[in-house]
Structures are given as structure tokens and as C-alpha cells.
Amino acid sequence: DTGVSQDPRHKITKRGQNVTFRCDPISEHNRLYWYRQTLGQGPEFLTYFQNEAQLEKSRLLSDRFSAERPKGSFSTLEIQRTEQGDSAMYLCASSLGGSFGPGTRLTVT
Amino acid sequence: DQQVKQNSPSLSVQEGRISILNCDYTNSMFDYFLWYKKYPAEGPTFLISISSIKDKNEDGRFTVFLNKSAKHLSLHIVPSQPGDSAVYFCAASVGEGGGADGLTFGKGTHLIIQP
Numbered sequence: 001d002t003g004v005s006q007d008p009r010h011k012i013t014k015r016g017q018n019v020t021f022r023c024d025p026i027s028e029h030n031r032l033y034w035y036r037q038t039l040g041q042g043p044e045f046l047t048y049f050q051n052e053a054q055l056e057k058s059r060l061l062s063d064r065f066s067a068e069r070p071k072g073s074f075s076t077l078e079i080q081r082t083e084q085g086d087s088a089m090y091l092c093a094s095s096l097g098g099s100f101g102p103g104t105r106l107t108v109t
Numbered sequence: 110d111q112q113v114k115q116n117s118p119s120l121s122v123q124e125g126r127i128s129i130l131n132c133d134y135t136n137s138m139f140d141y142f143l144w145y146k147k148y149p150a151e152g153p154t155f156l157i158s159i160s161s162i163k164d165k166n167e168d169g170r171f172t173v174f175l176n177k178s179a180k181h182l183s184l185h186i187v188p189s190q191p192g193d194s195a196v197y198f199c200a201a202s203v204g205e206g207g208g209a210d211g212l213t214f215g216k217g218t219h220l221i222i223q224p
Contacts, residue, residue, distance in 0.1 A: 004152070033211045042113075042198050042214030043153065056210060091152050093211075100145075100152035 004094045004101035012107045013082055020078045021104045023092030032075050033093040034067055036060065037103070043091055049075060082108045112136045113201050115215035123223050128186040130218050132199030135180065139201040143212065144173060144184045147196045156197075157184070160205055186220075194222045 005024045013019050025032050030051050035043035046065070048056040051072035061067075064082075069075040079086055087108045092101040114133045122128045130144075140161040145153035159166040159173045159182070166173050172185045186193055196219050200212040 006152075035211070040216065042200070042216050043212070045211035045213070048211055099155070102150075102152045105150070 004092055004099050006090075006092050006101035006104050008104055009102060010105045010107075012109065015084060015108055016081055018078065018080045019082060019106065020076055021090055021106075023075045023077070023101055024073075025075070025092065025094035026099055027073075029094040029099070030072065031095050032069060034075070034077055035091040035093065037089040037091060038087075046077075079106075082106075084108045110135070111215070112139075113199055113213050113215040115197075115199055115218050117218050118216070119219040119221065121221045121223055122189050124191060125188045128184075128189045128193065128220055128222070130184040130186075130197050130199075130220065132182050132184075132215055133180055134182075134201050136201070136203075136213070137180070138203045139213070141202045141205040142173070142175060142182050143200045143202075144171075145198040145200060145214075146193075147198060147217070153198060158205075189220075189222045191222050191224065194220060196220070 007022045011019055032049040034046040036046055037043040045058050046061050047067050049069040052069050064080045067077045089103040089105050091103045112135050143158040144156045146156050147153045157168050157171045157173050159175050164175050170186055175182045196217045198217045199215040202212050
């Protein structure tokens with residue numbers, strides 16, 4: 001068990017560009033969550049997968065955001081046409097609680 | 110509207126003493142509560158959890174107390190150690206088994222342990 005991993009750890013992009021993040025959950029966990037954390041706030045729920053099915057999406061997840069989990073293994077989170085307000089730490093969690101990845105820090109300039 | 114509130118942004122405690130971190134919630138549907146510890150540039154690390162059928166759960170130096178009638182929980186750390194300095198998040202969910210809405214977090218309390 002190597003824990004939850006996320007890639008990249010840091011991403012700097014210019015406004016308007018597309019970015020994609022990857023999460024590799026703990027292998028036996030069939031639930032996967034994405035969260036976003038901005039400065040001074042706690043993590044906020046974005047979306048939830050059970051195996052390959054995306055079962056819930058927060059209203060925070062605008063149309064520019066899309067997440068996938070093909071084959072119920074790793075997951076990707078894509079942000080299209082990034083805005084400065086997208087700058088945040090994007091966290092992936094495997095199962096309801098207990099196992100968060102290290103996060104991807106996104107900075108949009 | 111914040112459903113999970115941590116009203117103390119920071120707390121300073123002397124090494125060896127007890128640290129008490131507080132959390133209030135408003136959603137009566139929450140029935141599972143967790144505490145996380147977070148260092149800068151890292152993801153949250155799970156510390157301890159409690160189900161609403163209990164009022165206390167203990168794990169080593171960490172104890173969580175739940176007062177359902179007051180919709181309040183607290184985390185006690187005894188004795189406090191320098192390595193405990195971090196941001197602590199309280200989180201809540203509907204259902205322990207994997208709710209579709211994930212966890213609802215408070216804004217965190219920055220605990221500083223002074224030597």
C-alpha cells in the first residue's frame with residue numbers, strides 16, 4: 001500500500017490554458033473523491049466516483065471542469081480555459097476519509 | 110452557509126499541556142465526524158473519527174468528544190508535543206460508509222505548540 005498519489009505536485013499555467021491532474025488511489029478502494037482547497041479554507045468537495053461511475057458533482061464543478069475514472073482505477077481532473085480563481089490545491093481522497101493524496105497546487109497567472 | 114465551523118483560527122499551547130480544538134456543526138443529518146491534521150504543501154492526514162452513536166473515542170494521545178445535543182465536538186491532545194504544530198480540520202459526513210457528498214470541512218485551526 002503506497003497510499004494515494006497525485007501528479008503533478010505543482011502546476012503553473014497561464015489564464016486560458018487547459019490543465020489535467022491525475023490521481024492514483026489505493027488499489028483496493030473503489031471510492032474516489034476530488035476536493036479543492038483555497039487559502040484559509042478547508043477542502044471543499046468537488047466530485048465522487050464509485051468505481052468508474054461519477055455519482056455526484058458539486059455545484060462548484062463548473063462546465064469547465066471534467067473528471068473521469070476509466071476502468072475504476074486512476075482518475076483525472078481537467079480544467080479547461082483556466083481562470084485565476086481556479087488557483088487552489090486540488091486534493092484526491094481514496095475512500096470516504098483517511099487517505100488523501102498530497103495534492104496538486106495549481107497557480108493560474 | 111458554513112455547516113461545519115471552527116471558530117478559532119489559531120491556538121497556542123505550551124508543550125506538555127492539553128490542546129483542545131473545538132468544532133460546531135449545523136446539519137443534523139451528519140452522523141460521522143473526523144479530525145485531520147495538515148502540514149503546508151501536504152494533503153490532510155487522518156487522525157481520529159467518531160460515529161454519532163458514541164460520545165467519545167480515544168486513540169493514544171488523541172481523544173474526540175461528541176455532544177450531539179449541542180452539535181459540538183472537540184479534539185483533545187494530551188500531552189501536546191512540538192510535532193503537533195499544524196492546521197487541524199474538523200470534517201463531517203452523512204454516513205460512514207462512503208457518502209456521495211463526501212466530507213464537509215471546517216476552515217481549520219492552526220495549533221502552535223510552544224516549547
